[in-house]
Amino acid sequence: xxxxxILPPLLRGVAGFALGLAIWVGLTQxxxxxxxxxxxxxxxxxxxxxxxDLRNDGRQVIVYRADVRPGxxxxxxxxxxxxxxxxxxxxxxxxxxxxLSSRNVGLYLLSLAILFPTHVLALIAWVQELYATRFxxxxxxxxxxxxxxxxxxxxxxxxxxxxxxxxxxxWSLAPEREPIRADFSRSQGGTG
Amino acid sequence: MQRKRFIIHxxxxxxxxxxxxxIPAVQTHILQPFTESLAAASAGLLNxxxxxxxxxxxxxxxPTFAVDVRHGCNGVEAALILVAAILATPARWRARLxxxxxxxxxxxTVNLVRISSLYLFGFYDRELFDLFxxxxxxxxxxxxxxxxxxxxxxxIAPRRDTPAAA
Numbered sequence: 001x002x003x004x005x006i007l008p009p010l011l012r013g014v015a016g017f018a019l020g021l022a023i024w025v026g027l028t029q030x031x032x033x034x035x036x037x038x039x040x041x042x043x044x045x046x047x048x049x050x051x052x053d054l055r056n057d058g059r060q061v062i063v064y065r066a067d068v069r070p071g072x073x074x075x076x077x078x079x080x081x082x083x084x085x086x087x088x089x090x091x092x093x094x095x096x097x098x099x100l101s102s103r104n105v106g107l108y109l110l111s112l113a114i115l116f117p118t119h120v121l122a123l124i125a126w127v128q129e130l131y132a133t134r135f136x137x138x139x140x141x142x143x144x145x146x147x148x149x150x151x152x153x154x155x156x157x158x159x160x161x162x163x164x165x166x167x168x169x170x171w172s173l174a175p176e177r178e179p180i181r182a183d184f185s186r187s188q189g190g191t192g
Numbered sequence: 193m194q195r196k197r198f199i200i201h202x203x204x205x206x207x208x209x210x211x212x213x214x215i216p217a218v219q220t221h222i223l224q225p226f227t228e229s230l231a232a233a234s235a236g237l238l239n240x241x242x243x244x245x246x247x248x249x250x251x252x253x254x255p256t257f258a259v260d261v262r263h264g265c266n267g268v269e270a271a272l273i274l275v276a277a278i279l280a281t282p283a284r285w286r287a288r289l290x291x292x293x294x295x296x297x298x299x300x301t302v303n304l305v306r307i308s309s310l311y312l313f314g315f316y317d318r319e320l321f322d323l324f325x326x327x328x329x330x331x332x333x334x335x336x337x338x339x340x341x342x343x344x345x346x347x348i349a350p351r352r353d354t355p356a357a358a
Binding site for chain 1: 195206210224327
């Protein structure tokens with residue numbers, strides 16, 4: 001793996017990082033609103049009457065509930081912690097030998113579309129974890145097993161899940177037979 | 193088919209790694225002391241470059257700023273991903289061992305720079321600290337793990353009649 005072979009994908013990766021960061025920072029407000037609204041509506045499917053009220057305050061989603069008295073502490077969820085993997089996804093697709101080809105751009109957009117429901121599910125799990133642990137009498141309705149499951153679901157997503165999802169998307173959707181090595185090894189004549 | 197098998201193995205190994213990490217005894221007897229030693233090394237590095245900091249447990253502090261090194265900052269997430277990817281790739285065990293040990297050392301060296309730089313960002317500019325803490329370094333450390341894996345799969349794993357990685 002000579003420098004000449006590494007440099008082009010590395011430069012594409014740097015450009016991808018800058019693009020991913022710009023997308024993430026630039027679209028974070030409308031995206032967070034969409035994310036909070038989607039998660040709220042999905043949570044309503046399991047509530048009768050609807051109680052969850054997720055309000056985006058710019059940096060985090062504040063979790064309100066209609067059946068919790070006003071004045072109680074409202075826990076927040078930092079959404080940037082759920083969504084920054086869009087930067088990683090952008091870099092991984094930027095490594096492609098033809099990053100701007102319609103095929104690569106199409107697969108990247110498809111990956112973004114798949115990433116969105118994972119963000120919604122992660123937010124729902126985090127809200128449920130808060131309900132299970134930080135909402136007094138409401139938390140008392142959750143069993144120890146439920147509490148443990150929601151807490152571990154959030155921990156798994158934050159520790160490795162949020163990084164593994166872009167990697168798996170890239171590896172699954174990459175058109176090359178060897179999605180990991182191809183972008184780095186072709187320019188030196190291929191290694192297998 | 194080979195790719196599909198790699199991805200399934202990677203996901204299963206990652207889940208297995210997570211299960212090991214959440215075992216209370218592993219947290220108490222391995223991860224906590226490891227994180228404390230990482231904080232101590234970072235504090236040593238900061239002191240060496242002229243910042244007078246003290247370290248207590250996983251906290252690095254000075255009179256004006258403090259950072260607490262926790263999960264997500266101790267490099268365990270990147271190590272889990274690297275190990276899962278290496279073990280999911282067909283290769284000799286010797287090559288895998290080399291990848292895991294060498295990769296872990298490189299990752300933690302980079303992580304030392306990450307923790308020290310985060311302290312410096314926080315000391316001088318809280319907004320930069322927020323950006324680098326919440327996004328930039330988290331992505332970079334995974335990309336370092338990805339880079340190590342790519343290097344390993346190109347240069348080390350294929351030696352000695354192993355089939356192509358992934």
